[in-house]
Amino acid sequence: MKRAVWFLISAYASVPVILYLFPWILGHAIFAHLLRFPFFVDLSKPEDVLNHTCNFYLNTDQGVSVGVWHTLPASQWEKAAGKSPEWYRETLGDGRPVIIYLHGNVGTRAINHRVGLVKVLSTVGYHVLSLDYRGFGDSTGEPSEAGLTSDALYLYHWAKKHSKGSLVCVWGHSLGSGVATNAAVKIQEQGSAVDALILEAPYTRIGEVVAKHPLAKMYIFLPGFESLLWNILERINISFDNNKNLQVLTSPLLILHSEDDNVVPYHMGQKLYQTSLQAKKKLSTHAQVEMISFNADLGFSHSHIYLAPDLSAVVRKFIENLTG
Ligand SMILES: *[C@@H]1O[C@H](CO)[C@@H](O)[C@H](O)[C@H]1NC(C)=O
Numbered sequence: 591m592k593r594a595v596w597f598l599i600s601a602y603a604s605v606p607v608i609l610y611l612f613p614w615i616l617g618h619a620i621f622a623h624l625l626r627f628p629f630f631v632d633l634s635k636p637e638d639v640l641n642h643t644c645n646f647y648l649n650t651d652q653g654v655s656v657g658v659w660h661t662l663p664a665s666q667w668e669k670a671a672g673k674s675p676e677w678y679r680e681t682l683g684d685g686r687p688v689i690i691y692l693h694g695n696v697g698t699r700a701i702n703h704r705v706g707l708v709k710v711l712s713t714v715g716y717h718v719l720s721l722d723y724r725g726f727g728d729s730t731g732e733p734s735e736a737g738l739t740s741d742a743l744y745l746y747h748w749a750k751k752h753s754k755g756s757l758v759c760v761w762g763h764s765l766g767s768g769v770a771t772n773a774a775v776k777i778q779e780q781g782s783a784v785d786a787l788i789l790e791a792p793y794t795r796i797g798e799v800v801a802k803h804p805l806a807k808m809y810i811f812l813p814g815f816e817s818l819l820w821n822i823l824e825r826i827n828i829s830f831d832n833n834k835n836l837q838v839l840t841s842p843l844l845i846l847h848s849e850d851d852n853v854v855p856y857h858m859g860q861k862l863y864q865t866s867l868q869a870k871k872k873l874s875t876h877a878q879v880e881m882i883s884f885n886a887d888l889g890f891s892h893s894h895i896y897l898a899p900d901l902s903a904v905v906r907k908f909i910e911n912l913t914g
């Protein structure tokens with residue numbers, strides 16, 4: 591009995607020490623890219639889970655190959671039968687809006703709720719490009735904040751080029767919201783704002799989610815534990831600071847957040863909404879900023895907003911305002 595208690599106490603106490611010594615462990619916990627759910631989907635065969643979709647790879651960096659699914663607007667399903675990747679790429683230029691979907695941590699582009707959202711967007715009439723960042727799914731390389739951002743940036747420029755200038759909207763869910771705003775800042779620095787930004791269940795700064803995690807909360811009594819976490823995040827170059835990014839972004843923005851989100855608290859979405867409203871005022875742009883909340887009774891929590899019956903209408907209205 592005594593030994594068991596001692597064991598538990600030392601296991602508890604060793605976690606901060608291990609994290610301090612091996613800070614990359616925290617990075618692995620944040621990306622969780624090695625959990626390649628769902629295990630039995632062949633990512634090179636999207637037809638097993640999604641219709642009118644082709645799989646291809648982009649070299650987003652030296653030695654980095656990133657897997658992407660291109661799902662066509664559902665209205666094109668008949669025409670798409672048996673077509674080549676070249677035909678798909680050509681069709682991206684048909685003038686319909688393109689959504690780049692940047693998923694959250696854990697698992698691949700084949701996870702149910704990700705596929706579910708792609709179906710909704712395809713039914714509304716958009717092209718959807720859904721990628722697995724470096725280190726995720728069948729993509730090569732190792733994840734890092736800078737690396738994920740580069741992947742998204744590369745895909746945005748690729749989409750802009752092949753869609754021949756159609757509206758390209760960047761959609762980031764959860765961890766992907768930070769990738770989205772990081773990429774948007776870079777694109778803006780390069781000279782033109784991203785056409786549209788949709789953030790689903792976004793956080794203010796990733797460290798604020800980490801510090802609120804149930805595992806981290808077990809250590810809240812340990813003096814200095816929270817500053818240890820921030821210190822580690824700094825050492826592994828992870829900040830994903832949406833709140834800071836939104837202070838400079840001039841793109842039209844739609845935030846979607848469920849009141850019962852059990853991973854990224856709802857108040858973080860509200861905070862970002864306020865930040866963006868103030869920023870647009872300060873930067874004197876008239877770009878629209880909107881937040882849509884989903885009632886806790888609906889039970890969409892962190893990953894199921896795609897089930898909302900009014901989601902199509904909300905997104906269509908936001909995009910139509912931009913395309914006229
Ligand atoms: C693809 O579309 C066909 C015909 O509409 C449907 O029967 C099939 O279930 C769809 N497959 C997937 C994976 O959604």
Ligand SMILES: *[C@@H]1O[C@H](CO)[C@@H](O)[C@H](O)[C@H]1NC(C)=O
Pocket residue numbers: 825826827
């Ligand atoms: C963090 O970034 C700095 C500066 O770019 C770099 O020298 C360092 O190797 C990076 N650390 C990690 C763990 O990636």
